[in-house]
Amino acid sequence: GRRGAGAAAAAAAAAAAGLVARLAPLAAGQAVDGANFFLRNPSERCRMQPGSAHGYCGLPYELSNFQGKHECANERLVGRPRTEAEMADMVRRATKVKGLGVGHSWFKESFCPAEGPSGEQGIGIVTTEMLDVRVPLPIADLAHDYYNPLDEGLAYAPEFPPSYPIWVDEDARTVTVAAGVTQRTVLDYLSTYKGPRDLNRGRGWILPAQSWFIDQTIGGAVATNTHGSSLRYGSLSNSVLAYRLLAANGTYVDVTQESHPHLMRALRTNVGRLGIISQLTMKIIPQRSLRRTTEELEWDDYVSRLKAIQEDYKRAVAQGRPVAAARALQPLEDTQVQWHSPLGTVWWAQYEQIGEVGGYVRPKAGEANLELLERVHDQVPFAGTPPSALMATITSSTYWANWFQNIIRPNFRTGVYPDRRAHVSLTDQQNRYHVMNPYDQYELAVPVSSMGDCLEKVGEATYGSARLYTGSRTPFLTRFVKEEDGYLSYTHGEPRMFVNMEEFVTYSTGRRNPAFQEIIRLFKELPECRGRLHFGKAGWPEHGECWDGAQEYPETWCDFGCAAFELDPTAKFSSEWDAWVFRAQAESGATVDLLTPAGWDACCSSAGFQHGQCTCKSRGREGCS
Numbered sequence: 001g002r003r004g005a006g007a008a009a010a011a012a013a014a015a016a017a018g019l020v021a022r023l024a025p026l027a028a029g030q031a032v033d034g035a036n037f038f039l040r041n042p043s044e045r046c047r048m049q050p051g052s053a054h055g056y057c058g059l060p061y062e063l064s065n066f067q068g069k070h071e072c073a074n075e076r077l078v079g080r081p082r083t084e085a086e087m088a089d090m091v092r093r094a095t096k097v098k099g100l101g102v103g104h105s106w107f108k109e110s111f112c113p114a115e116g117p118s119g120e121q122g123i124g125i126v127t128t129e130m131l132d133v134r135v136p137l138p139i140a141d142l143a144h145d146y147y148n149p150l151d152e153g154l155a156y157a158p159e160f161p162p163s164y165p166i167w168v169d170e171d172a173r174t175v176t177v178a179a180g181v182t183q184r185t186v187l188d189y190l191s192t193y194k195g196p197r198d199l200n201r202g203r204g205w206i207l208p209a210q211s212w213f214i215d216q217t218i219g220g221a222v223a224t225n226t227h228g229s230s231l232r233y234g235s236l237s238n239s240v241l242a243y244r245l246l247a248a249n250g251t252y253v254d255v256t257q258e259s260h261p262h263l264m265r266a267l268r269t270n271v272g273r274l275g276i277i278s279q280l281t282m283k284i285i286p287q288r289s290l291r292r293t294t295e296e297l298e299w300d301d302y303v304s305r306l307k308a309i310q311e312d313y314k315r316a317v318a319q320g321r322p323v324a325a326a327r328a329l330q331p332l333e334d335t336q337v338q339w340h341s342p343l344g345t346v347w348w349a350q351y352e353q354i355g356e357v358g359g360y361v362r363p364k365a366g367e368a369n370l371e372l373l374e375r376v377h378d379q380v381p382f383a384g385t386p387p388s389a390l391m392a393t394i395t396s397s398t399y400w401a402n403w404f405q406n407i408i409r410p411n412f413r414t415g416v417y418p419d420r421r422a423h424v425s426l427t428d429q430q431n432r433y434h435v436m437n438p439y440d441q442y443e444l445a446v447p448v449s450s451m452g453d454c455l456e457k458v459g460e461a462t463y464g465s466a467r468l469y470t471g472s473r474t475p476f477l478t479r480f481v482k483e484e485d486g487y488l489s490y491t492h493g494e495p496r497m498f499v500n501m502e503e504f505v506t507y508s509t510g511r512r513n514p515a516f517q518e519i520i521r522l523f524k525e526l527p528e529c530r531g532r533l534h535f536g537k538a539g540w541p542e543h544g545e546c547w548d549g550a551q552e553y554p555e556t557w558c559d560f561g562c563a564a565f566e567l568d569p570t571a572k573f574s575s576e577w578d579a580w581v582f583r584a585q586a587e588s589g590a591t592v593d594l595l596t597p598a599g600w601d602a603c604c605s606s607a608g609f610q611h612g613q614c615t616c617k618s619r620g621r622e623g624c625s
Helices: 007-027 084-093 183-191 218-223 261-267 299-318 322-328 389-393 397-412 428-435 448-462 505-509 514-525 557-567 597-603
Strands: 077-079 097-100 123-126 139-141 166-169 174-178 240-246 252-256 276-283 289-298 336-340 345-355 362-364 376-378 415-418 440-447 476-481 496-503 583-585 591-593 615-617
Touching (some): 166 183, 174 183, 240 261, 252 261, 289 299, 299 336, 299 345, 336 397, 496 514, 557 597, 591 597
Parallel strands (some): 077 123
Antiparallel strands (some): 139 362, 240 276, 289 345
């Protein structure tokens, strides 16, 4: 069963291809078997780009994620400000508040605003309703000469309204964008951008790194340290040059490396704890033409390849040769991997720059609803994506591995594409498939110094007598990101391998998926893995019950605590998560709380935590080592 070869696999692949064809009308918003899974106006329910939007998002009307799951308490309120002044007024008056985008999160306790100390209801403030973000946008048919390998039906035209909150500076190679704009919109805008000086000769621009899921807001993506696969450019957060932050006192603060180096490091992975990002400025690079080459490997060959890279890297680090260490990781630059665990195979996609690109989309008039919204509202209860009868009925992991392979095969097809289309990401049509199968997404970041050893151990359990692969439905996406200096960056300390996994069984059957959860536990707890959980994804609290920031980030956790008190002295932006605890031992020997004036005075300054005179301490949770 491990190799997925032979007649059984071929039959499963054929059945999966047939199912894709039968469900194609569903992705287009048409009725299937008498049930219309889209609401009439998905763009009014869901603030993703037209063409990507579907009808089961919770926000901006209910505090839940983009499939209507992980709901906050019904008593919490939703803020839908239309201007920066309105948003500042909400924050100034609120006791507890949380900034939100389109809800691309599976971590309810971090996502949901907390309740105030006297029972005041927290407010979840969405950044997608600002009037300049909600203006009508021109939609474009893809011209026949614009090579579009994934056959996406919609893309934004290059001619945006002048008021739209994306501003490109080709000389500085930067883009400034409102936090409520989605990453897909930013990428499409840049890829067809031709400025007055046309410094890239009509070929457009691109963010240095882009993620697999690109329909979250750019503010939310940066707040959770979202990444693609780049050992050169790093995460999206690593490309940010300036933040405009709404602080707890209702004022806006412009933060750059030059003006606030300590706060800059804290903001790179802030999880909404420091305030609400309203605008950010990011690096851009000229769009190129890339050759994507996808290779299929057997599992053992994949592990052997990574172990060889791992050992070359460790040897160079031990010898104190940073250039050699970087060279050892070069085979992983831009590499994106799909592990089809029930089939025992891996797709390994790499990229090579080959030359220029060209082609534009052809604009036509579009429409958008500018319904006037009041500022703060009760939630509108919503059921979210319904269970999948098909997922509950067909329990073969091999069947589903073949089904999802057929869905994403075009994303990995070898060929030459513009940068925007070359790096694998979810297409607009694929995003609409979220109406069919509710799921939770997990991600763990494993040090590259042990990545091969980790996969070897996980593989032994996955393909051993426990047959853990039976808990898998979709391929596990694997990417590689360079070391970064953000206080809570997942790659703080060294580069890491990110393994992204999705669990589909529980929502559609009502039963726990023990095989899948054991894979997550192995990536988290094995000494060869030591995986860091993602702050915006699932796994909390089950796999993070004893999570301790001072243990996970021993060199920087208390630096973040100092920034939290400086920007938010009343913990207004704290969520329901109880791990925002920052304790230290002062020079006097006393244990202090950094979120108090006395604790901050004893151990913090505007430059961060005073490591020479204080020691960061674990939170000391009962029952945890």
